[in-house]
Amino acid sequence: MSKNLPEPTNSEEVDLGQLFKLIGNAFERFFRFIANIFIGIYNVILILLIHFYKRKVWYATAIIIGGAFGFIIDKKSDKLYGANMFIETNFNSARQVYENINQFHQLANKDADSLELSRRLGVTVGEAAKLKGFYIEPDIDDNVIAEMYSAFYSMLDSVSRVEMTFDRYKKSLTNYNFNIHRIGVASTDKTVYKKIEKAFVDEISANAYLKSWLKLIC
The missing domain is CATH 3.30.310 (TATA-Binding Protein)
Structure with missing residues (x-):
């Protein structure tokens, strides 16, 4: 027995066409957005290059004067x-x-x-x-600290010995010790x-x- 497949209706074809059109428009807007970013960056770089080119003499003079001024200050400043x-x-x-x-x-x-x-x-x-x-x-010498800890540890009672570890003792030391x-x-x-x-x-x-x-x- 043969089976007859249903033919797609016109409404389904229209819906698919609109969907593809929406997707295409979304991609177009996305790529246009990316392109605008690169165009904006290019324009900024171009403006900066034009700015520096027009004022290249001024910037070169400023660099030379600044370098000379820094050199003079360095020469005159006292060494420590x-x-x-x-x-x-x-x-x-x-x-x-x-x-x-x-x-x-x-x-x-x-x-x-x-x-x-x-x-x-x-x-x-x-x-x-x-x-x-x-x-x-x-x-500060770790060997000296170890000797100090050993001497300090020998004077502690059994309870204090458990609590006073080497790291704890080391952290408790001050410059005066x-x-x-x-x-x-x-x-x-x-x-x-x-x-x-x-x-x-x-x-x-x-x-x-x-x-x-x-x-x-x-």
């Missing part, structure tokens, strides 16, 4: 030199040493008080004016370090806590 020394603090004196260094940094870097620096370091005012900063930081520290001095005169070395060491060693401790044991 640095020197370091290592100290070992005793009798819990690290906190006071840090305070003394901070005072010197305040005088040199923030207050620019060359008169006071000159008086305390035994150099001329001009030489003191070339001092730009004083810095200090602990010389270390004995070795690096002191840095910044200056525009590399010859001034030798001139201030003795007076500077005497100044940072002027520890009120240490003096009172020495009086107690004498």
